[in-house]
Amino acid sequence: MIVTMNASQKKQARLLVPSVVTAMVLLSSASFVIFPLIPALQSSLGVTTAEIGYLAAAGFASALVAELLVAPAADRGHARLMAVIGVIMVAASLGLSAVSVEGWQLIAGRAVGGFGFGIFVIAASALIVRHDHARSGELLGRLGAAELAGIAVGPLGSG
Numbered sequence: 001m002i003v004t005m006n007a008s009q010k011k012q013a014r015l016l017v018p019s020v021v022t023a024m025v026l027l028s029s030a031s032f033v034i035f036p037l038i039p040a041l042q043s044s045l046g047v048t049t050a051e052i053g054y055l056a057a058a059g060f061a062s063a064l065v066a067e068l069l070v071a072p073a074a075d076r077g078h079a080r081l082m083a084v085i086g087v088i089m090v091a092a093s094l095g096l097s098a099v100s101v102e103g104w105q106l107i108a109g110r111a112v113g114g115f116g117f118g119i120f121v122i123a124a125s126a127l128i129v130r131h132d133h134a135r136s137g138e139l140l141g142r143l144g145a146a147e148l149a150g151i152a153v154g155p156l157g158s159g
Helices: 005-034 035-045 051-071 071-098 103-131 133-158
Strands: none
Touching: 005 071, 005 103, 005 133, 035 051, 035 103, 035 133, 051 071, 051 103, 071 103, 103 133
């Protein structure tokens, strides 16, 4: 069976990898932009040292939970929807963090963002692997590099 793609489908396929990689850089940097701001948050919001620990742990723990619980949905064909939901959750977490006036609100925002990031990572991996199975290692390598680039760039964006 030969599957042919129309012009729109070909364009979508061509844009998939750069779009997913760019989104990974942005979401990863968004997840790490808060860390250089912690001293300012301590003085302006009265965030305690314990809350800083919870703040750091909330994002990582919720990303881990998302990756473990939601991953099967990507195998059932929901990867695109999951990617969109992940981006929306990270954006919502940034908005929540921006209007936070107490430490627990920052922690909640970080947890929402971490969960969204975890969903996006799984979805992005599934999309990349399905896009070109023969080059899945190379494309997953690009995705991992994009995540590391975001981790490096994120803290620079807070200044």
